[in-house]
Amino acid sequence: EACGLNFSEYPDKKFGPKGSPDGMRLFASVGLYFGSESLCFEGEQDTSSIEFTTCAIWNEVLEFSINIGDLPMESRLCITLYADVGDEQEKDKDGQSTPRKGKKTIIPVGWVSMHIFGYNGVMKTGLVGLNMWPDGPANPIGAIPDNITREPFCPGVVFIELEKFEVPVIFPKSDPTGDSLQAASKLAASQHKEFDDVAMNLDTIAARKATVDAANIVYQNDNDKDLIEEIVNADPLTMPNKIHRLLVWSHREKLLKIPN
Numbered sequence: 618e619a620c621g622l623n624f625s626e627y628p629d630k631k632f633g634p635k636g637s638p639d640g641m642r643l644f645a646s647v648g649l650y651f652g653s654e655s656l657c658f659e660g661e662q663d664t665s666s667i668e669f670t671t672c673a674i675w676n677e678v679l680e681f682s683i684n685i686g687d688l689p690m691e692s693r694l695c696i697t698l699y700a701d702v703g704d705e706q707e708k709d710k711d712g713q714s715t716p717r718k719g720k721k722t723i724i725p726v727g728w729v730s731m732h733i734f735g736y737n738g739v740m741k742t743g744l745v746g747l748n749m750w751p752d753g754p755a756n757p758i759g760a761i762p763d764n765i766t767r768e769p770f771c772p773g774v775v776f777i778e779l780e781k782f783e784v785p786v787i788f789p790k791s792d793p794t795g796d797s798l799q800a801a802s803k804l805a806a807s808q809h810k811e812f813d814d815v816a817m818n819l820d821t822i823a824a825r826k827a828t829v830d831a832a833n834i835v836y837q838n839d840n841d842k843d844l845i846e847e848i849v850n851a852d853p854l855t856m857p858n859k860i861h862r863l864l865v866w867s868h869r870e871k872l873l874k875i876p877n
Contacts, residue, residue: 641669642701649681650757651689657681690788692733695755696775698726725753727772729763740786742779749773
């Protein structure tokens with residue numbers, strides 16, 4: 618919400634010894650940025666234009682087309698105060714100044730920007746007062762602190778009221794290069810190791826069972842046993858003869874218990 622603005626001596630210094638021109642009007646331009654990129658498709662939003670006063674009050678609500686959950690941690694709110702000093706002047710043939718229709722003289726008076734989230738990740742809410750920097754327009758990647766020095770002179774103090782919530786809005790900690798990723802990696806490695814240990818134990822148990830089963834295989838005679846061992850231990854690329862194939866087929870159910 619664009620609340621208001623308190624001027625000090627800045628208008629007199631900005632516009633000369635005569636102070637602000639007659640009919641000068643003020644309006645503020647407000648935008649949300651991440652770096653130099655606007656976070657809203659509509660860009661910056663302007664308040665209404667009001668007559669100049671040392672205590673300008675807008676009391677207007679500005680809404681942006683972005684969800685709070687989509688705001689980056691480094692989001693900035695940038696505010697620029699503009700002065701509309703009237704129609705642009707042009708000189709005629711006699712050297713006299715006349716207003717040029719449709720051409721306005723817009724002068725940036727001051728600007729300021731602030732982070733939406735504090736250093737602790739908590740979203741700022743409520744009434745906020747910011748000392749503006751002279752001139753402008755606002756620089757999204759410029760200085761963040763407000764003008765606490767008030768030098769060479771401060772254009773004024775702008776007051777804005779941010780939306781309030783029943784509970785603090787905190788930006789989630791999700792640093793892809795930080796502790797959360799390391800913890801996830803350690804957990805995954807631990808789970809992978811546990812899986813490998815279980816698989817190894819199962820393989821060991823299966824191998825031992827197969828060895829016991831193979832030792833308990835009952836053959837019709839010792840000759841069959843010797844031939845089976847010969848077939849099992851032979852080169853895998855060796856082509857078995859007809860007798861070997863018949864022997865393997867007749868003992869196929871028993872051979873399933875042999876691990877190799």
